[in-house]
Amino acid sequence: MLTGELRSNIDKVWEAFWTGGISNPLTVIEQITYLLFLRRLDEIQTAKEQQANDLQEPIENPVYPPDQYPLRWSRFKDIDPEARFELFRQSNGVFDFIRNLGQGSSFSRYMRGATFMIQTPRLLDQVVSLLDNVQMNDRDTKGDVYEYLLSKIATSGQNGQFRTPRHIVKMMVAMMAPGTDDVVCDPSAGSAGFLVSTGEYVAEYHRQALYKSAVQQHYRYRLLMGMEFDPTMIRIGAMNLLLHGIEPERLADVDALSKANAGFEDEATVVLANPPFKGSLDVDHVMPDLVRTVATKKTELLFLALIIRGLRTGGRAAVIVPDGVLFGSSKAHQQLRRELVEKHRLQAVISMPSGVFKPYAGVSTAVLVFTKTGSGGTDNVWFYDMRADGYSLDDKRTPTGPSFERFADLEALISQHKETPIHATDIPDIVNRWRNLAGEVDRKRTDQSFLVPVADIRANAYDLSINRYKEVVYEQKEYDTPEVIINRIKALDAERQTDLLALEEMLAQVAEN
Structure with missing residues (x-):
């Protein structure tokens, strides 16, 4: 501290x-x-x-x-x-x-x-x-x-890079709940925020296991892997890991989407990432496997294809994507969403407000959570409409609610939320509901979170926008008829005239005296 x-x-x-x-x-x-x-x-x-x-x-x-x-x-x-x-x-x-x-x-x-x-x-x-x-x-x-x-970095980098807010990182890590035998990867590592938070999570939740020599070795040298091509960012990310007690042995100085990274396949058990949101690449330099999965030059789609490729079967991912990935109408957008739903198991879509990434960017984003199966398995997809993250949604990002620096603090907020709902931030509620999806079955689509059967997603051409499925209840209001309103106005005018006459008489009496 x-x-x-x-x-x-x-x-x-x-x-x-x-x-x-x-x-x-x-x-x-x-x-x-x-x-x-x-x-x-x-x-x-x-x-x-x-x-x-x-x-x-x-x-x-x-x-x-x-x-x-x-x-x-x-x-x-x-x-x-x-x-x-x-x-x-x-x-x-x-x-x-x-x-x-x-x-x-x-x-x-x-x-x-x-x-x-x-x-x-x-x-x-x-x-x-x-x-x-x-x-x-x-x-x-x-x-x-x-x-x-x-935290003092207040300018976005090239190719759409910017620092992911640490409370969002911790929310995603808590949802994935990595263990001591996992291999956790971030293919767009930047300052290594996801990797550092994963190390903190494992250290907090598996403290006793880390006393074993083999587990400690895996923790320090094999648990975390990442990729970053910016030489400044990879130095910063490597030092971030070192200062948190983890050797950056598996932090690769490589463009994750390039052919030079072709060896990243069926390796990670967990992926946590916030890939670049903008930019397009020369297809000739991209791994052919990725282009076959999704025919596009857009980095946000190619990174999702890379993540699918890099996960082991049964591996899980939580990935931040711009809203366009959820509802984009291009062939590539639809191709990728179909891939997630039909060939793997799409589990959750958490819609975040546009201010979450300010002052870096005002783009609306979402967190996609899925498991690589290679054989489908999507049944119900959990949607959550995040409205507050504990900070104002303007450029100042002023704290508006309780914050947490450690995972233990987040657990305390989750317990508190169960007793007295916390409205200034939805993060404790998101993690709590994710851990108890059985309790989501009976929620209506007018609620903040709900489940959507895969059949409905297919019927909507694999559109994953929460607004496609959320139901809004409009409260019916009854208004007086025009005749009643007119009579009320006439009555007010008559009352005003009476008051004016009384005021004139009062002023006349004052003048006489």
Whole structure:
């Protein structure tokens, strides 16, 4: 949990970057990420030294040779700011060291092309001092620090990329309820929010199981996999995982839709994703399998085809899609919806209000939940009309209801909602109803959630828009006849005339006196 003092210090550093001429939030976070990496390398070296000392043996695979000890965090953090700045900039200095590092951390492979952009000794000193005061042996604190930094991203990236709100991420993870033996994938990983939240969920709900060595190994190295082609985002995502205690071994630097990713097939047991919403690709560079599944250039449709391909049979997915995917009339849109309904098991469509992704975008979205079967199985599809997510639906996104940072907080809200309904956010209700779909059978289509038989979806050409199935009850109102209204107006006019005459008489008496 972040303290107010720590938040204030981070804000000061952010302001220092801004006044120092670095205003792009991604650039700021990337530069801080490099420094966090340096601190982690020093921690790895220190651990190796301690082990070697305990065993009275030479250090095995040291991160820093003795002649490069001055480049360690523990050495340069206390030297004069001017000397430290020069140490970073000089040839074979601190930054060259991490850029050319071949070992020491799984993060090192993402440093190709990294650029040091901190321009003054004062700014570097401020950032180093801040990070040195963060208790890095506390996974929750350092993870919260990074999440707070990521929350400052307020501009969308290229190709429709933008950060998924963390409360929406946690809602989807809670619905999927990943376990210790799952392989969870996000093929458009970005800052790795879905992967980090999955790791947090497993750590909270399966704490005892993680004491087993094999389970812990799977948790750290095999549980999570992701893909990201933006070099800045993959560095940020990898560091996000590291600071939450997970090695980014399976975070691939690859365009998920390209032929280079052809090996992603029948591998994941769970997919959680918010793929890019806009853009089209050159079909020649897309995996042929995807084009055969859905003949289109649209990224949002191709990513759904990729997710189906990448899931094992029986694997589950929760994916954010723009509303157009639900009701688009093109052949490709209909082809994909038919694929989900007839060849697999479509389970839920959660319609979200258009303000959820502000200030990044105002597009209306939905969460599709389905299981890959290869043989159909769709019977009833659960629809939920989300009206509130706990924040205002304008650009400011001001909190309007209870929030949650941990899954335990969400569980508390779910319990509270069962006793006293929470109207400021629908998320506790969504998770609760999803866990108890048997209770949805008798709900009417005038309710906020309801089940729709697959026969109705077929009859509507696989349209998945909630408005296609939701019934609206109009309250009948009776109005007086025109004659009654006219008589009422006449009576009011007569009353007004009487009052005016009384006022005139009162004024005349005052004038006489």
